[in-house]
Amino acid sequence: MKVNIKVNGVSYEKDVEPRTLLAYFLREDCKLTGTHVGCDTSSCGCCVVVMDGTRAVKSCSMFAVQADGHEILTVEGLAEGGKLHALQQGFWDQHGLQCGYCTPGMMLTSYALLKQQPAPSENDIREGLAGNLCRCTGYNNIVKAVQQAAATLSQPAGAAK
């Protein structure tokens, strides 16, 4: 089936089997390997991407054909013009990653969370990330990273670091 999916602002026109999962479309057809596959059965959250700007979805549990005509944001699309996104900067500054495997999913889930809830409490962040597992168990620093990003993003444009 022909699909046209806009990933990080770039249109990818590909011919895919309907059974191709979005995660594999991103990794193998688009060569965007920042989206990780962990459990492969929607339990771990490594594969989370953002659809149409605000909705976090587990790309291992959605077919690429479902994304036809939609916009997908992956971790590769967070930084703009070589400048890290506030979430990436937050994860860097707060040591929010250890092995890094869960990090793209953590960031994209947080991205959607901050779109929906720009000023989340610590508890909102912990609950919002409850579907993302970090086997290094570095949750405290991940929460701090998201808190930092929320603070940065809520500053008026231009004032952001």
Add this chain to the structure above:
Amino acid sequence: MIPAAFDYVRAHTTDEAFAHLQQHGADARVLAGGQSLIPAMRFRLARPAVLVDINALTDLGHLRISDQALAVGAIARDSDIERAPWIGERRWSLIRDASRVVADPVVRQMGTVVGSLCHNDPAGDWTTVALASGATVVVRGKTGTRRVPIDSFLVDSFATAVGEGEMALGADFPVPDDRTAGSYQKVERKVGDFATAAAAVQVSLNADGTIRAAGVALSAAGACAVRVDAAEKLLAGQKPSAELIRAASNAAWERSAPQADLRGTVEYKKHLAGVLVARGLRQALARLGVQA
């Protein structure tokens, strides 16, 4: 972990979706949120030949409250419920509680209430809530649209009253009166796991403080969600008390017929069913200002 091959059609109108389902009959499945169906397909527990994607049917994405019912459309997401502007009202407390513990927060952004009812997993959350709140499911069939009470909708594990070529358009949850509150109690090993045991409770009081009606249902306690009729009967007309709650809790223990698995033994799960119904009743009553 790759699903069996299938044909994919994206419906743009309900008529179109229905036509595809009629054409393919038992070979076709509706794809709404896909958060149960797609993992099942990946494990090859489900091998539909045709998937009819209804996600473009935005007219089925509604959450609409009328005088009688909250109408939930076939593609209304779990997260839409969680964030609905009225969700903080006491009368919706059962639905609110459940909306926060279904699967995990990311799965809830795709998963749908109606899809969960149609999937009818024995350990589902929405099926249990639907029983306790007396929901009905709107099913479109060849001869028209019919309304199926949830008790007859839930036929058996993973089987519902939706027949071949038919489609669930939505579910209606009766609007509880303002002396009604509920509670959803779930024990799970981790966020996103199926319930080890769960109980949905909804209580309506009369002006004199006696119980007008109660809905009590259990998840992971049988082939599909089960209504604890005995508890509902013994609660109705009575004044809330610790003794009454104990009796309802015992009825839940008796009614629960779980299967032993990695989540626990039969004995443990039956015990939980009783404990969770008691906790649910206490919380629902506390929400109505009654300590029992």
